[in-house]
Amino acid sequence: MNKEYVIHQEPIPYMLVKDYFSEDDMEQMLKELRFLTPKMEFHDGVNLDKGHKKNTQINLDKLYETRKTSNILNVMDKIYVDSELINNLKIASWFYEVWGYTNTDNTFVAYYEDSDYYKAHRDIAVISLMYWFWEEPKSFEGGNIHLTDYDIEIPLERNQLMIMPSSLNHAVDPIKMIHKVDKLSGMGRYCIVRFLKLK
Numbered sequence: 001m002n003k004e005y006v007i008h009q010e011p012i013p014y015m016l017v018k019d020y021f022s023e024d025d026m027e028q029m030l031k032e033l034r035f036l037t038p039k040m041e042f043h044d045g046v047n048l049d050k051g052h053k054k055n056t057q058i059n060l061d062k063l064y065e066t067r068k069t070s071n072i073l074n075v076m077d078k079i080y081v082d083s084e085l086i087n088n089l090k091i092a093s094w095f096y097e098v099w100g101y102t103n104t105d106n107t108f109v110a111y112y113e114d115s116d117y118y119k120a121h122r123d124i125a126v127i128s129l130m131y132w133f134w135e136e137p138k139s140f141e142g143g144n145i146h147l148t149d150y151d152i153e154i155p156l157e158r159n160q161l162m163i164m165p166s167s168l169n170h171a172v173d174p175i176k177m178i179h180k181v182d183k184l185s186g187m188g189r190y191c192i193v194r195f196l197k198l199k
Contacts, residue, residue, distance in 0.1 A: 002019060003017055003019055003020055004017070004018040005084075006018065007088060007091060007092045008092070009092060009093060011150050012168060013092045013095055013096070013165070014147070014162065014165075014168070015088060015163045016154070017085065017160065018160050019159050020159055020160065021075060021078075021131075021159060021161075025075045025078075026159060028071040028074075029071055029075055029192070030133075031071060032070065032072050033072070033109065033190060034186055036063075036109070037184050039058065040057055040058045041056055041057070042054075042056050042057075043056075043057055053117065053118040053119065054115065054118075055110050055112045055116040055117070055172075056110075056111050056113075057108050057109060057111065058109050059106070059107075060072060060073055060108060061108075072107070072109065073107060076107055076131070076194055079129065079161075079194075086099060096127070096163075098126055098127065099127060101198065102196040103199050104197045104199050105194055105196050106194070106195045107192065107193065107195075108192075109192050111184070111189070111191075112140075112175040112188050112189040113140075113181070113184070113188035113189075114140075114175060114176060115174055115176070116175050116188070116189075117171075117174040118171060118172040120148040120170065121169065121170070121171070123166035123167075125166040125195030125196060125197045126165075126197055126198060127165065127166060127195075128164055128165070128168075128193065128194075128195055129162070129163050129194040130161070130192070131160070131161045131191065131192040131193075132156055132158065132160050132162075132190065133190055133192075134158060134188065134190055135186060135187055138158070138178075139177060139179060139188070140177050141175070141176045142174050142175045143172060143173055143174075144156050144172075145170055145171070145172060145173075146170065146171045147170050148170065149168065149169045156189070172191075175188060
């Protein structure tokens with residue numbers, strides 16, 4: 001599988017990486033999610049009005065005392081030793097020099113099923129990473145990302161990583177399931193989110 005780096009510099013610097021993880025990495029993460037998804041719960045967004053979002057999630061850093069216990073955290077940690085990824089970020093913008101100064105992170109999984117959405121919001125971090133995938137065959141429609149301050153729509157693709165400044169307003173289109181499924185079926189849209197921060 002060949003990664004494809006798509007760098008956007010204007011009007012704002014963000015980067016997409018298509019086909020980022022291997023099939024084995026994706027299967028390792030899905031194994032964990034098949035166990036975790038039925039245990040996910042709704043959480044209000046920080047400093048957001050009621051009704052601003054509708055989805056479920058689980059915070060992996062709160063769940064695991066030891067990081068190596070989690071397939072998802074281990075796979076996501078590969079970003080830190082990916083020199084090609086980091087070099088492409090530096091090409092995208094001087095802003096991403098801050099990557100090397102971040103010294104803590106937080107990872108959670110957001111899961112979207114029928115009619116779930118997330119209105120425009122900013123993340124409380126320095127750099128935000130979002131990684132999208134789902135069980136095949138795809139069982140839903142919608143779920144695109146919008147960078148709302150710039151009227152930019154980012155079509156949803158499986159195994160795609162997005163990296164952007166956390167201060168960018170972004171929203172998630174509502175999901176529509178193609179077939180009726182039980183709640184927390186695991187057939188919806190997964191987004192693994194990692195926030196890079198400064199202590």
